[in-house]
Amino acid sequence: MIEVKNLSKRYGNHLAVKDASFTISKGEIVGFLGPNGAGKSTIMNILTGYISLTSGSAEIGGFDIVDNPEQAKRHIGYLPEHPPLYIDMTVREYLNFIYDLKKVKFPKKPHIDEICKLVSIDNVENRLIKNLSKGYRQRVGVAQALVGNPDVLILDEPTVGLDPKQITQFRKLIEALGKHHTVIVSSHILSEIQAVCKRILIINNGEIVADDTADNLAKNLSSDHTLKLRVQGPEAEIERVLLGIRGVSAVKSLGVVEKGSLDFEIEPEEDADVRKEIFNRMADRRWPILELSTEELSLENIFLRLTDGKLNISAKKGSKATKVKEESVITNTVFDEEDVE
Amino acid sequence: MSAVFKREMRAYFTMPIGYIVIAVMLLLTGMYFSYMCQSSYANISFVFSSISSIALLLAPIITMRLFSEDRKQKVDQALFTAPVKLINIICGKFFAAFALFMIPMGITLIYQFILMFTADVNWLVYLCDILGIALMGAAIISVGLFISALTESQIIAGVFGMAVSFFIMQMDYFASAVNVEWFSNLCVSISFISRYNAFTSGQLDFSNAVFFISVVVVFLYLTHLVLDKKRWA
Numbered sequence: 001m002i003e004v005k006n007l008s009k010r011y012g013n014h015l016a017v018k019d020a021s022f023t024i025s026k027g028e029i030v031g032f033l034g035p036n037g038a039g040k041s042t043i044m045n046i047l048t049g050y051i052s053l054t055s056g057s058a059e060i061g062g063f064d065i066v067d068n069p070e071q072a073k074r075h076i077g078y079l080p081e082h083p084p085l086y087i088d089m090t091v092r093e094y095l096n097f098i099y100d101l102k103k104v105k106f107p108k109k110p111h112i113d114e115i116c117k118l119v120s121i122d123n124v125e126n127r128l129i130k131n132l133s134k135g136y137r138q139r140v141g142v143a144q145a146l147v148g149n150p151d152v153l154i155l156d157e158p159t160v161g162l163d164p165k166q167i168t169q170f171r172k173l174i175e176a177l178g179k180h181h182t183v184i185v186s187s188h189i190l191s192e193i194q195a196v197c198k199r200i201l202i203i204n205n206g207e208i209v210a211d212d213t214a215d216n217l218a219k220n221l222s223s224d225h226t227l228k229l230r231v232q233g234p235e236a237e238i239e240r241v242l243l244g245i246r247g248v249s250a251v252k253s254l255g256v257v258e259k260g261s262l263d264f265e266i267e268p269e270e271d272a273d274v275r276k277e278i279f280n281r282m283a284d285r286r287w288p289i290l291e292l293s294t295e296e297l298s299l300e301n302i303f304l305r306l307t308d309g310k311l312n313i314s315a316k317k318g319s320k321a322t323k324v325k326e327e328s329v330i331t332n333t334v335f336d337e338e339d340v341e
Numbered sequence: 342m343s344a345v346f347k348r349e350m351r352a353y354f355t356m357p358i359g360y361i362v363i364a365v366m367l368l369l370t371g372m373y374f375s376y377m378c379q380s381s382y383a384n385i386s387f388v389f390s391s392i393s394s395i396a397l398l399l400a401p402i403i404t405m406r407l408f409s410e411d412r413k414q415k416v417d418q419a420l421f422t423a424p425v426k427l428i429n430i431i432c433g434k435f436f437a438a439f440a441l442f443m444i445p446m447g448i449t450l451i452y453q454f455i456l457m458f459t460a461d462v463n464w465l466v467y468l469c470d471i472l473g474i475a476l477m478g479a480a481i482i483s484v485g486l487f488i489s490a491l492t493e494s495q496i497i498a499g500v501f502g503m504a505v506s507f508f509i510m511q512m513d514y515f516a517s518a519v520n521v522e523w524f525s526n527l528c529v530s531i532s533f534i535s536r537y538n539a540f541t542s543g544q545l546d547f548s549n550a551v552f553f554i555s556v557v558v559v560f561l562y563l564t565h566l567v568l569d570k571k572r573w574a
Contacts, residue, residue, distance in 0.1 A: 048422040052573045073424040084419035086348065088355050100344030101423045144419060 001026045001182045007056035016042045018206045029178040031197030032186035039206035040186040044156050048078040077150040083141025087130035104148040115146045135166040152182045227266040233287030247272030345433025366445035374452045383460030389470040390541040401502025404485030406495040407434045413493045442478045466543050473540025476553035483560035490567045509533050
């Protein structure tokens, strides 16, 4: 549905987007995640034809956005960061205007009625947009993107400025829209993206630094699988025994966290599973294990590491992580094609 | 194009600007019409030749918000990402401003009917007047539209537009004040007022019509260039 190849955008000396390439299949909900100023909005503005690209190409539904802008734009509904609204119009008048502007072929009244109902603005459709709250304005913004029932919805930070209740409603709305549309959502808030998107593109300094499912990002990109052990017994002895286990590269005592027990951080060698051995050794010495857990990097940490440039993903290309991602994309596509009416 | 045209026409009349422009124009045309009647001089061209300056000064008020306000409110993102050619958006806005400009001019038809009862009226002269004001109006509106595309502030667009209009009004004065032949010739040749006055004096000169149409085409093209360049910046 969307194919971006080596996309770059330069503003004077500043390279806002560097050589970005990705493909988004029909029916996917993809999240663009990155800190403010990372280039998310720039990529979205290029995909929608609002600004031009410096080099590379972007195709929407098989149409190049530079060579065939009108055909490409026909496939897109766009909600920019600030909803583009004529505040002196009523909701209904504005949506009628967008309908006329996009030269939509569906019957006008039922089509707009349906959209108003879907985004729950049917109760305010005769009110002037300037009198609406931020949440309602945002919904009118989504409604204008939905006019013409485009295949692709591009929503730039759709939940900014909404209250928690509205955010929950918005997530549900995006999930519902994802059943019939390809959706790209951007945000700098991780939980936002994690809640609605199956696939995440992490963008930093104009570069795509990771492209995977949320779960895989958490599992496979985490470089260390540190174990946390809480055990009752003598500290020095335990540390010696742990270091004696084959596959353990480092042990760090964390001291007393729970009264009467000691906490340790165990760093195993790569791909080594030392959990069974730890259990056996502790059991042999009758030191009861109160807790043994794997400490995976949370997505939050991965995001911070990636955007700080501490974790280099390019070295992982073609690794298990990337393969898993490709499989999941195919599964999603098959599922959604069945699901789309 | 029609969607943008309808939207802009609607906007003129939901905000007071449309009513103000029409009221001012009607007030002035009415005033000059009454002077004309008092002087028992039954030629409506007097009204048209008297309102040229105010028409030039009112045009920037009509055009100042067309693109600047859209950019400020970020509505341009909806316009420029819709499957519509940029030129259609520009033309939609241009024709809306032009239509508003022509509404009070159309109302002068009533004066012509009033005159019919009291004197012999020449309809060809009246048509010539209407054509003249339409062409000059279209030209100054295209200039205003271009200025509006340059800035995000409608106040700047309005003030700058009025300054340009004032400059255009003074073109004949520059021609006579500066004693350099080529400069005088240049000023006369690009003077809106002297070309417009040719229409109100009943001369249908093809070159004047071509001049105004050329100005419209050039400035609509420049507007297109400015808006397109912003995308490529």
